[in-house]
Amino acid sequence: MEIVIKPKNKWWQIDFRELWRFRDLTYFFAWRDFKVKYKQTIIGVLWVVFQPFITMVVFTVFFGNLAKIPSDNIPYPIFVYTGLLFWTFFSTSLSNASNSFTLNEGIVTKIYFPKIIMPVASIVTGIIDFAVAAVIFAFMMGFYHYTPSITGLLLLPLLIIMTMLSSLGIGLLLASLNVKYRDVRYILPFFIQLLIFVTPVIYPVSIVSPENRWILGLNPMSGIINAARSGLLGGSPIDWTLLGISAVSMIVYCLIGFVYFRMVEKYFADVI
Amino acid sequence: MDKPIIEVNNLGKKYLIGEHQPYLALRDSMAQFIRNPFHLFKKRITLPEGKNDFWALKDVNFTVNRGEVIGIIGRNGAGKSTLLKIISQITPPTTGSIHLRGRAASLLEVGTGFHPELTGRENIMLNGALLGMKKQEIKQKFDQIVEFAEISKFLDTPVKRYSSGMYVRLAFSVAAHLEPEILIVDEVLAVGDTEFQKKCLGKMEDVTHQEGRTILFVSHNMDAIKGLCKKTIFLEKGKLINFGNTNAVIEKYLHSTHATEMNNVWQVTDGKYENQYFSPTKITLTNDKQELINTTENNIDLWINIEGIVQKPDPALQIGYVLYDQYGTILYWSFQTDTKADKWPKITLGSNRFKTKIPKRFLNEGTYTVEFSSALFFKEWLCEPGKYCPAINFTIQGGLSDSPYWTMKRPGLLAPEFEWIKY
Numbered sequence: 001m002e003i004v005i006k007p008k009n010k011w012w013q014i015d016f017r018e019l020w021r022f023r024d025l026t027y028f029f030a031w032r033d034f035k036v037k038y039k040q041t042i043i044g045v046l047w048v049v050f051q052p053f054i055t056m057v058v059f060t061v062f063f064g065n066l067a068k069i070p071s072d073n074i075p076y077p078i079f080v081y082t083g084l085l086f087w088t089f090f091s092t093s094l095s096n097a098s099n100s101f102t103l104n105e106g107i108v109t110k111i112y113f114p115k116i117i118m119p120v121a122s123i124v125t126g127i128i129d130f131a132v133a134a135v136i137f138a139f140m141m142g143f144y145h146y147t148p149s150i151t152g153l154l155l156l157p158l159l160i161i162m163t164m165l166s167s168l169g170i171g172l173l174l175a176s177l178n179v180k181y182r183d184v185r186y187i188l189p190f191f192i193q194l195l196i197f198v199t200p201v202i203y204p205v206s207i208v209s210p211e212n213r214w215i216l217g218l219n220p221m222s223g224i225i226n227a228a229r230s231g232l233l234g235g236s237p238i239d240w241t242l243l244g245i246s247a248v249s250m251i252v253y254c255l256i257g258f259v260y261f262r263m264v265e266k267y268f269a270d271v272i
Numbered sequence: 273m274d275k276p277i278i279e280v281n282n283l284g285k286k287y288l289i290g291e292h293q294p295y296l297a298l299r300d301s302m303a304q305f306i307r308n309p310f311h312l313f314k315k316r317i318t319l320p321e322g323k324n325d326f327w328a329l330k331d332v333n334f335t336v337n338r339g340e341v342i343g344i345i346g347r348n349g350a351g352k353s354t355l356l357k358i359i360s361q362i363t364p365p366t367t368g369s370i371h372l373r374g375r376a377a378s379l380l381e382v383g384t385g386f387h388p389e390l391t392g393r394e395n396i397m398l399n400g401a402l403l404g405m406k407k408q409e410i411k412q413k414f415d416q417i418v419e420f421a422e423i424s425k426f427l428d429t430p431v432k433r434y435s436s437g438m439y440v441r442l443a444f445s446v447a448a449h450l451e452p453e454i455l456i457v458d459e460v461l462a463v464g465d466t467e468f469q470k471k472c473l474g475k476m477e478d479v480t481h482q483e484g485r486t487i488l489f490v491s492h493n494m495d496a497i498k499g500l501c502k503k504t505i506f507l508e509k510g511k512l513i514n515f516g517n518t519n520a521v522i523e524k525y526l527h528s529t530h531a532t533e534m535n536n537v538w539q540v541t542d543g544k545y546e547n548q549y550f551s552p553t554k555i556t557l558t559n560d561k562q563e564l565i566n567t568t569e570n571n572i573d574l575w576i577n578i579e580g581i582v583q584k585p586d587p588a589l590q591i592g593y594v595l596y597d598q599y600g601t602i603l604y605w606s607f608q609t610d611t612k613a614d615k616w617p618k619i620t621l622g623s624n625r626f627k628t629k630i631p632k633r634f635l636n637e638g639t640y641t642v643e644f645s646s647a648l649f650f651k652e653w654l655c656e657p658g659k660y661c662p663a664i665n666f667t668i669q670g671g672l673s674d675s676p677y678w679t680m681k682r683p684g685l686l687a688p689e690f691e692w693i694k695y
Contacts, residue, residue, distance in 0.1 A: 005361060005370040021404070028401040032387055032394075039389045039430075110384040111402055112361040269363040270287070 011262030019114050029121030033096070034128055048132040052088050056081045063202045072204045072235040078140050082232060083201035083225050085137055086159070089130040090167050090221050091192045096122035097171025098188055101179050101268060109269045116261065119171050123164050130160070141232070151238065152231025159224050159231075162250055166220040169254030172261045179272050180264070200225055205242065217245030220253065275373055276335035277454060277486050278359070282368035283332040285354050285510075286325055328354040329510045332368070338453075339484040341476075343491065343501035343518060345525050347660060350507040352490045356380060356458050359488065374453030374486070377403050381458070383443035388432035392423055392442055395431050399446045413449045420475070421445035441468055448475045455479075458490045469496075476500060492658050494522055494600030522600050526641060536566045538644070538662045545662060547654050548583040550591055550624070550646050555579070557642065557666050569671025570687065574630040576642055585619050588649040591626060594657040598639040603685060605657070609649070633673065636687035641665045 038044040056077055063069045064076030071079035097119035101108055104118060141148070148156075178184035196202075199219055205226045208216055216222040223239070223246025230238040329351045336342055344352050357363045359370060360378035385402040386395050396417055400410035418424050421441040423434075431439060447457075457476075473496055479485050480500070491497055497504060497518060504521040506514040514521045538555040545552055556577045557565050565574060576593060592607030608626060609616055617626055643663040646654040655661040672678055673689055681687075 001374065003361075003372040003376075005358065005365065005372065007365055007367060007369075021406075022401075024405075024407045025401045027407075028398050032390065032398055035394065036387060036389045106381075107385045107402065109362065110380045112378065113402065113404070266364045269357065 009266070011259055014262075015114070019116075022114055022117060025113060026117050026121050026124065029117060030124035033122060033125040037125070045132060048129045049136055052081065052084045052133050053136060055084055055088075059084070059202055069203050070207060072206055072229075074229070074233050074235050075144055078137075078144050078146070078233065079204075079229065080202055081137060081140060082229050083199075085130070085133055086163055086225050086228055087196060087199060087201045087221065088133065089126055089160075090163050091195070092129065093123040093126040093164065093167035094171050094174070095188055095192060096126065097167060098174035098178055098184060100171075101175050101272065102182070102185070105272050108272055115265055115268060116172070119168060119175050123168055123171070126167075127160075127164075146233050148232040149234065152228075155227060155231045155238070159228050162220065162224050162247065165254055166224070166250045169250065169257040172257035173253070176257075176261045176264050179268050195219070198222075204229075205239065206236070213239075213242055214245050217242050218249050220246040220250035222246055277338045277373045278334075278336040278488075279371040279373075280332055280334050280359075280368070281370070283329055283355075283358065283365050283370065284327060284367035285329040285351075285358060285363070286327050286366040288325060327510050329358070329365075329507075332507075332510075332512045334505060334512060334515050336486060336488070338374075338486055339480070340503060341480050341487045341489065341501045343489050343497035343504035343521075344507065345491070345494075345497060345504060345522065346507035349509075351510040352507055353380070353458060354510075355507065356456050356488065356490060359454075360456050372454060375404070376454040376456060377447075377450045377452035378456035379403075379444075379447040379458065380456070382440050386431055386439070386443060389430055391430055392418075392427045392434070395442065396446055399443070400450075403447060403450055404452065405450060409451075417445045417449050420448065420471075437468070444468075444472055448472065448479070451483075452485075454486045454488070456488045459492065473499060494526075495602070498522065498599060498601075519599055523598055526596070526598065526600050535664050536564050536666055538664050540662075545655060549586050549589050549648060549654060550580045550582055550619075552578060552580040552644055552646070552655070552662055553623075555642070555644055555662055555664055557664055565666060567667040567669060570635065570637070570668050571632050571671035571674075573632050574666070575627045576630065577625065577627045578644065579623065579625045582619055582621055582624055585621055586648060587619075588651060589619055590647045590649050592645050593628075594643045594645055595630075596641040596643065597685060598641075601685065602657075603635075603640075605645070633689040634686060635668055636684060637668050637670070637672065637681040639665060639667045 038047065041047065043050075059080045060077045064071065064080065069076075100118040100122045101115065107113075108115065108118075174184050174188065198216070199221045200216065205213060205216060205222065223243040227238050227243045230236050332351075332355065344355065346352050354363075356378065357380070358365050359372070360376065360380065362378075362380075383399075385399050387398065390398065396414065397407070397410055400413075400417075401407065405413075418427060421438075421444075423438050423442055426434065426438065431442070434442070476487065476489075477500060480487055487500070489497065489500060501518050503516060504514075504518040505512060506521050506525045514524050536557045538552075540551070540553045554577075558575045558577060559565050559568070559572050560575070562575075565572075568574065578591060578593075580591070582589075590607045590609050592605060592610075594605050595603040597603060606628060608628070641663050642665065643657055644655060644661045645657045647656075648654065653659075672681065672687055
């Protein structure tokens with residue numbers, strides 16, 4: 001085994017063996033983040049449920065009952081909760097990933113490890129939150145007498161993976177920028193807050209005219225949330241075109257994020 | 273294995289200093305991007321070479337063979353840590369290359385990656401993984417680690433409740449049970465109690481002798497370097513000044529740091545050592561008649577004279593010196609407060625002069641360094657030993673005794689003359 005340390009490495013030269021060697025570390029980081037998250041709290045993991053649930057109630061009251069936003073004939077609470085389920089997963093993953101390097105500054109400047117592990121681990125941590133929130137969703141489906149279609153169930157893992165990759169792609173870009181420019185820390189919450197309005201979380205895709213729907217697809221979460229609703233709650237057939245466009249934009253974001261990350265990764269310790 | 277395990281060629285690392293960091297503001301980058309979108313992907317935006325360049329390391333070359341333990345010494349800012357960081361792959365070099373023919377693990381700071389909220393048990397797992405151990409490996413060594421750190425009782429306590437000693441012990445213990453082929457250690461032994469330091473050094477010695485591991489070890493503790501390392505690298509201002517036999521390198525290093533040449537007078541030149549409690553102005557070595565001494569026989573009493581200015585008398589003030597031999601071994605510390613309190617010399621506002629005696633026929637033949645040191649008792653160091661405080665040196669040669677049987681230098685740090693009595 002010989003390691004050569006040189007001034008420059010090309011971004012496409014990825015040491016997969018090394019990533020494999022450090023696989024346990026991904027697990028440990030995720031596990032650490034999860035453990036630490038609810039230390040010294042009284043209700044602990046219940047916080048995971050609390051946030052999307054209260055948001056659902058508030059959104060139902062204001063957007064569903066008062067503003068009467070259409071929901072494709074699905075009861076508004078479960079309609080909006082489907083959106084929130086994936087949206088919360090995406091937005092917390094994104095924001096945790098984006099802050100992963102700066103929050104672990106000490107480790108980044110003192111210990112060598114493949115840095116991509118950090119944002120990946122923070123997204124893995126999000127799965128646990130997602131799973132807990134999904135249990136509530138299952139109860140709600142029972143309450144409203146919904147049974148998911150087979151296609152919907154088969155599609156679910158893919159949608160979860162797509163959500164993770166979307167947040168990883170954008171998260172990598174923002175996390176790498178964050179190392180250099182702390183502006184990201186201020187932009188990010190704001191950005192996420194605005195992003196929910198261009199994502200069909202509180203409204204259905206059907207309110208956008210068919211010829212303009214591709215614009216929604218530029219946001220990977222649009223296709224994902226829309227497909228999740230159709231697959232799990234029915235109402236309308238799954239919009240494969242929109243999901244396809246979302247998948248393509250997801251891949252583009254991942255590429256941009258990854259290439260940029262690889263270009264600046266080695267200077268992290270110097271600039272963070 | 274014929275090839276050296278570490279091969280460093282023409283290594284250089286440039287930093288840009290000053291207010292404008294190399295990584296321009298976001299708006300500059302964006303402006304550049306808008307002007308030429310493909311530029312970003314072609315090459316980095318470069319700044320003109322200039323005054324702001326600082327070469328933390330330059331043209332460093334050396335090779336290390338398998339199983340060698342190499343010490344790295346140098347003043348603060350000499351580039352030691354930068355070198356370790358490049359070898360650990362934390363930061364890339366600007367020029368040159370390093371070939372590592374083995375797995376490396378680095379221990380640059382004690383307890384990096386410890387999470388205060390997690391328990392000792394959890395932190396062992398996490399830290400082990402961070403340092404490159406597999407889960408299975410950590411589980412196997414878990415008991416050993418806990419035993420070495422002596423923290424078994426507190427295994428399930430969050431480390432934020434640990435004393436700093438326990439913290440250090442745990443952190444070092446995890447690292448000491450790593451099994452990389454190359455271990456990189458930066459000054460971690462500077463903390464922790466002496467007992468544990470010894471234990472760590474012992475552990476490191478075991479590791480190198482029995483397991484043939486290669487270690488790079490940075491320290492200001494010359495005794496530790498001498499005890500562990502056969503060969504030592506001496507860095508100064510980013511350049512490799514000397515690489516070879518530890519004793520020879522340390523001797524060279526001490527000469528270059530304590531005084532550029534043999535010096536029996538130190539006089540203040542800048543405000544570096546200034547403080548309101550005691551600013552040293554002059555330190556000299558003289559005989560009984562106040563004549564300066566440089567090289568002397570062992571048959572006269574030597575006086576160390578320390579002058580300084582006090583702006584704010586403080587009863588906690590301690591003034592003293594540390595005596596080193598030519599290899600940097602500390603022979604002893606001495607302070608004006610070493611005796612009963614009513615015998616201490618008075619500290620007064622303004623100029624103060626103190627002298628203290630090194631008795632004749634106490635030291636051996638050799639070259640010694642007297643390093644000034646001062647502190648506020650139990651509060652802070654004003655001038656901490658080993659941190660480049662004002663120093664003078666002198667040489668003792670001959671005059672060892674009046675005995676016809678003792679004319680040659682004897683082994684040992686000291687050569688005192690004691691009386692023998694029949695009874």
